[in-house]
Amino acid sequence: MPLTLAEKARYARQIILEEFGERAQSALKSRSALVVGSGGLGCPVIMYLAAAGIGKLGIIDGDIVASDNLHRQVIFKEADIGRLKVDAAKECVKALNSFVEVETYPERFSKENALALAGQYDLIVDGTDNLASKYLINDACVISSKPFIYGAVYKFEGHVSVFNGKLKDGTLGPTYRCLFPSPPTAGLPNCAEIGVLGGVPGAIGMLQAVEAIKVLADVGDPLVGRLLIFDMLSARLRLVNIKRRPEVCDIEKLGTYDNAPRCAGVREISSAELSRWMAKGADFEIVDVREPSEVAQYSIGGIHVPLNELERATEKIPDNKPVVFVCQSGVRSAYAISMLKEKAQNGDYYNLKGGLNEYRAFIEKG
Structure with missing residues (x-):
């Protein structure tokens, strides 16, 4: 879609990038994205996509602005408290860039509207x-053949990836279910339950916006088949490769999507207690659910079963002794325990609180 003189002037700092140029800017103008949720992640996504010059932006969220949103949902102001988030977000976008078409949906993204909405946009x-x-x-x-720009935050850690996108050879990359095949009955806590530092979802949302721009404008190397893990407390970045699993990618219809009870029945063990178990030679096992590249960087031993292989390798998990599940921050290991409990494997399971990040810091402090 051709750019007007006003648009060329507005986006001049992007257009002069050799890897971007007028071609990519024109492509971005002709494309659209649906942002599901206008919270800590959605706010920076919305503003950076709008500022970059996307053609059409859809925003779906049935929530209203609350005072405890303001420390991280930075497009809202005190005067917006009590307003629909989508209304305040649209107002902010139009004030920033009047060239952008904005469509809002003051409702939840649900099984009833998901496919109809996905069909109207180039990605979600x-x-x-x-x-x-x-x-x-x-x-x-997956059903609509649209890329999925994924983001997640847990305390000081964030994840970003591009699911259902195209690899360099033109084949489809992995989906979210290739990483997490099925949701556990017991979910994971959200920021309302465990807290979040405002800048963390801001940084992750910004990265999601960049990935969306790369996909829409066909520039660079999007995070297809790779999961970016950003631990902001220690300022460490890691990339984990994800393989496509055909047995979980063949989705023909939507299923049931319920928010289950949060982390029900997942016991935790502190780094101090785990260290004591090790020192006294207690009879227990460690199961590390991280990817091989992460284990190669730092490990405390035990059995290595990557999370995306756990469903097919449950026989490796001992049932005659306590088992401590570990990952980098404690998120994936909690998920692993929930998954096993859902399959009626009620072993003596513990989740390492704070993961290996916290354990390593504890050991190094002596």
Whole structure:
């Protein structure tokens, strides 16, 4: 879609980028994205996509602005408290860039509207904070053949990836279910339950916006088949490769998507207690659910079963002794325990609180 003189002037700093140019800017103008959720992740996504010059932006969220949103949902003001988030977000976008077409939906992204909405946009960006919505977005994108720009935050850690996108050879990359095949009955806590530092979802949302721009404008190397993990407390970045699993990618219809009870029955063990178990030679096992590249960087031993292989390798998990599940921050290991409990494997399971990040810091402090 040709750019006007006003648009060329407005986006001049992007257009002069050799890797971007007028071609990519024109492509972005002709494309659209649906942002599901206008919270901590959705706010920076909305503003950076609008500022970059996307043609059409859809925003779906049935929530209203509350005072405890303002420390991280930075497009809202005190005067917006009590307003529909989508109304305040649209107002902010139009004030920033009147060239952008904005469509708002003051409702939840649900099984009833997911496919109809997915069909109207070129991709979907995940701004949600619950597992049910992430699985619904994934499945709607798979059925509709649309890329899914994934983002998630847990305390000081954030994840970003591009699911259901195209690899360099033109084949389809992995989906969200290739990483997490099925949701556990017991979900994971959201920011309302465990807290969040305002800048963390801001940084992750910004990265999601960049990935969306790369996909829409066909520039660079999007995070297809790779999961970016950003631990902001220690300022460490890691990339984990994800393989496509055909047995979980064949989705023909939407399923059931319920937000289950949060982390029900997942016991935790502190780094101090685990260290004591090790020192006294207690009879227990460690199961590390991280990817091989992460284990190669730092490990405390035990059995290595990557999370995306756990469903097919349950026989490796001992049932005659306590088992401590570990990952980098404690998120994936909690998910692993929930998954096993859902399959009626009621072993003596513990989740390492804070993951290996916290354990390593504890050991190094002596």
